[in-house]
Amino acid sequence: xxxxxxxxxxxxxxxxxxxxxxxxxxxxxxxxxxxxxxxxxxxxxxxxxxxxxxxxxxxxxxxxxxxxxxxxxxxxxxxxxxxxxxxxxxxxxxxxxxxxxxxxxxxxxxxxxxxxxxxxxxxxxxxxxxxxxxxxxxxxxxxxxxxxxxxxxxxxxxxxxxxxxxxxxxxxxxxxxxxxxxxxxxxxxxxxxxxxxxxxxxxxxxxxxxxxxxxxxxxxxxxxxxxxxxxxxxxxxxxxxxxxxxxxxxxxxxxxxxxxxxxxxxxxxxxxxxxxxxxxxxxxxxxxxxxxxxxxxxxxxxxxxxxxxxxxxxxxxxxxxxxxxxxxxxxxxxxxxxxxxxxxxxxxxxxxxxxxxxxxxxxxxxxxxxxxxxxxxxxxxxxxxxxxxxxxxxxxxxxxxxxxxxxxxxxxxxxxxxxxxxxxxxxxxxxxxxxxxxxxxxxxxxxxxx
Numbered sequence: 001x002x003x004x005x006x007x008x009x010x011x012x013x014x015x016x017x018x019x020x021x022x023x024x025x026x027x028x029x030x031x032x033x034x035x036x037x038x039x040x041x042x043x044x045x046x047x048x049x050x051x052x053x054x055x056x057x058x059x060x061x062x063x064x065x066x067x068x069x070x071x072x073x074x075x076x077x078x079x080x081x082x083x084x085x086x087x088x089x090x091x092x093x094x095x096x097x098x099x100x101x102x103x104x105x106x107x108x109x110x111x112x113x114x115x116x117x118x119x120x121x122x123x124x125x126x127x128x129x130x131x132x133x134x135x136x137x138x139x140x141x142x143x144x145x146x147x148x149x150x151x152x153x154x155x156x157x158x159x160x161x162x163x164x165x166x167x168x169x170x171x172x173x174x175x176x177x178x179x180x181x182x183x184x185x186x187x188x189x190x191x192x193x194x195x196x197x198x199x200x201x202x203x204x205x206x207x208x209x210x211x212x213x214x215x216x217x218x219x220x221x222x223x224x225x226x227x228x229x230x231x232x233x234x235x236x237x238x239x240x241x242x243x244x245x246x247x248x249x250x251x252x253x254x255x256x257x258x259x260x261x262x263x264x265x266x267x268x269x270x271x272x273x274x275x276x277x278x279x280x281x282x283x284x285x286x287x288x289x290x291x292x293x294x295x296x297x298x299x300x301x302x303x304x305x306x307x308x309x310x311x312x313x314x315x316x317x318x319x320x321x322x323x324x325x326x327x328x329x330x331x332x333x334x335x336x337x338x339x340x341x342x343x344x345x346x347x348x349x350x351x352x353x354x355x356x357x358x359x360x361x362x363x364x365x366x367x368x369x370x371x372x373x374x375x376x377x378x379x380x381x382x383x384x385x386x387x388x389x390x391x392x393x394x395x396x397x398x399x400x401x402x403x404x405x406x407x408x409x410x411x412x413x414x415x416x417x418x419x420x421x422x423x424x425x426x427x428x429x430x431x432x433x434x435x436x437x438x439x440x441x442x443x444x445x446x447x448x449x450x
Contacts, residue, residue, distance in 0.1 A: 003031070003044040005042045006029070008051040034375060034376050037375065052386055058381030058415070058417065060117070060118070062362045068323070069327065077322070080297075098133070100443060119381065125202060146430045148379075151197070151200075153202065155204065177217075181220055200227040201229075206231075214257045230259070235299050238250060250271075255279070269287035270299055288365060291336045305347045317362075334406075337349070351403065352398075380416060384414040
């Protein structure tokens, strides 16, 4: 059994049910799980000195499109809203292959690790013909970095000729999709506690998939015991599309197809009405909140305070890099805090509330009881920030709220996933960063020039 002792932490913010904060304490991680938290020194195979550091549970990202890392900050889409933005970018995304997926995943997940995120869910739904096993490329990148990854076998079966948005080359038939969904789950999904790789089924959105694909995906996911994910209620354009095509609002449409329940979560969830929020709460259906993406695409503001009051499961997410231009969940945390202070004043969640959304809340959304807080039996996932920085003088009086109210810029000092140190002194330990940058730049250029 391997073991790691994180010693002499100035403060440990556990995010447990009691909101415990320990001072001058350590954490023993044995065989991937927290075995001890307290003041006494523990013998271990490896010791990580956390003197002068604040230790937090690893952040959990509940929605991403890692492939978009290679199409961010493109000038031609900067002032577009969602539908036009998608139509333009699909002409680039149709050229994806395994190399582009691997290197874009290294870049996106590497940035997440360097900013305190230890579990990454990626919603991949673009599968060009002949591109190979793209999930294999993603899991290879995750393994090289040491990040805990939840992948998805996404899908689209409606192209432009069917009234959808994507080109013909990236859509598949329902039978092809379901067959590969089963293969992906059987090959990659590990449901055991402390699992480093899981798979969800994730049709793209109501305007790029058919009702039959949504219905059959829900049946298959429950047969295989995996979770369901899609975009929903992101824009008013989507709402109008579903009303015109199906005669009902998006959530009612999804409910008819079996898409509510504690095994389902939606990305964005901006345009729910009061009755729909209550349905989400009553059924335990979750939402991945993506504030920066929602602001950039002028999509709207998620009704986060009402969701929290009703008990809707909510996690935090960066969304795809092309609608965020980064993969920094710490930045997302502070942006969420500020956005809801602006829109909801005293009803807005506190800085610490946002930290718990990014940890405990995100774990719940992903259906994981083994991550999201630092307590015995849970995964040894954490990150550390040194207090003796100029930019934190006077900022660390409330270490629970600090990441929301003050924020933190730049890489964290250390990140630990499953008891393994994957970031140390702000640098990734699993790969050669300089080499990764060179290879990713070359791959990105070649991909954009196709």
